[in-house]
Amino acid sequence: MTAIGKHSNQMTPVGGSEGDVSREGGVISRWAAHLAGQRPVEIGQTLPPHSPDCAGCGPDNPAGLHLRAVRTASGVEAVHCFDEAHVGAPGIAHGGAVALAFDDLFGFVLYTVGSLAVTRSLTVEYRAPFRLRQPYTFCANVAQREGRRLLLHAEARDDNGRKVGSAEATFVVVGAEHFAANAGQGMSPGECDLQMRDPRGPSNVPSSVAVSYVHSQPSVEVQ
Numbered sequence: 001m002t003a004i005g006k007h008s009n010q011m012t013p014v015g016g017s018e019g020d021v022s023r024e025g026g027v028i029s030r031w032a033a034h035l036a037g038q039r040p041v042e043i044g045q046t047l048p049p050h051s052p053d054c055a056g057c058g059p060d061n062p063a064g065l066h067l068r069a070v071r072t073a074s075g076v077e078a079v080h081c082f083d084e085a086h087v088g089a090p091g092i093a094h095g096g097a098v099a100l101a102f103d104d105l106f107g108f109v110l111y112t113v114g115s116l117a118v119t120r121s122l123t124v125e126y127r128a129p130f131r132l133r134q135p136y137t138f139c140a141n142v143a144q145r146e147g148r149r150l151l152l153h154a155e156a157r158d159d160n161g162r163k164v165g166s167a168e169a170t171f172v173v174v175g176a177e178h179f180a181a182n183a184g185q186g187m188s189p190g191e192c193d194l195q196m197r198d199p200r201g202p203s204n205v206p207s208s209v210a211v212s213y214v215h216s217q218p219s220v221e222v223q
């Protein structure tokens with residue numbers, strides 16, 4: 001297999017064996033090692049999850065997708081079957097779960113970039129339903145880099161090679177301190193009781209919801 005050199009175009013640092021992760025502090029230090037170029041990644045290598053509890057790829061998250069991504073010559077790839085845990089309309093994967101798959105795959109592209117970054121915007125095009133228990137091949141790569149902005153592209157195809165979905169994202173490069181600053185800052189389980197705080201009651205259903213990634217804790221605007 002070909003090692004991706006530290007100085008090759010868009011193919012810098014990274015690597016680590018699958019499952020080589022610990023909790024928050026370990027995750028951050030592992031990424032720091034990637035950025036220092038101490039762990040080259042090879043084409044064909046299964047990439048380690050972002051964290052054990054990551055909703056996209058963490059093996060310890062019971063509600064997660066459990067994506068497994070592999071380094072390819074042009075970026076990263078993951079073959080995934082959605083199941084009942086992520087159903088929307090009967091028999092079809094929830095659009096949010098599909099967006100999660102794309103966003104997480106973009107997170108894996110960072111292994112080929114050599115920089116930490118976070119999602120600033122994400123656009124998903126749903127060309128056909130993602131059926132449950134059907135394998136879909138997701139591919140993602142860096143389309144362009146402009147300063148701190150990474151413009152990322154991805155698509156998903158079914159077993160017949162038909163394009164079922166595609167996504168574009170802007171990720172913004174951040175330092176490891178971005179993650180260190182937010183680690184452990186959330187509420188503990190049981191502390192956040194939304195039912196107690198929501199005065200609108202169950203009948204007040206919002207007509208649309210826009211998600212903005214402008215601050216470290218995404219804000220949600222109900223319209």
Ligand SMILES: CCCCCCCCCCCC(=O)SCCNC(=O)CCNC(=O)[C@H](O)C(C)(C)COP(=O)(O)OP(=O)(O)OC[C@H]1O[C@@H](n2cnc3c(N)ncnc32)[C@H](O)[C@@H]1OP(=O)(O)O
Nearest residue numbers: 028031050107118119120121147170172179213214215216
């Ligand atoms: C250790 C664990 C590892 C973990 C490894 C990573 C795991 C990835 C997991 C999957 C991905 C995720 O879920 S990430 C989680 C979801 N995302 C987030 O929580 C991000 C929340 N947002 C933020 O924290 C912030 O908005 C940042 C960091 C993204 C940016 O804030 P900032 O640093 O103040 O930067 P800002 O000036 O606003 O923008 C930076 C540059 O980007 C440009 N820019 C901003 N928005 C856009 C846009 N939509 N399209 C084009 N360009 C844009 C600006 O013009 C500017 O360009 P110029 O003037 O520089 O030219």
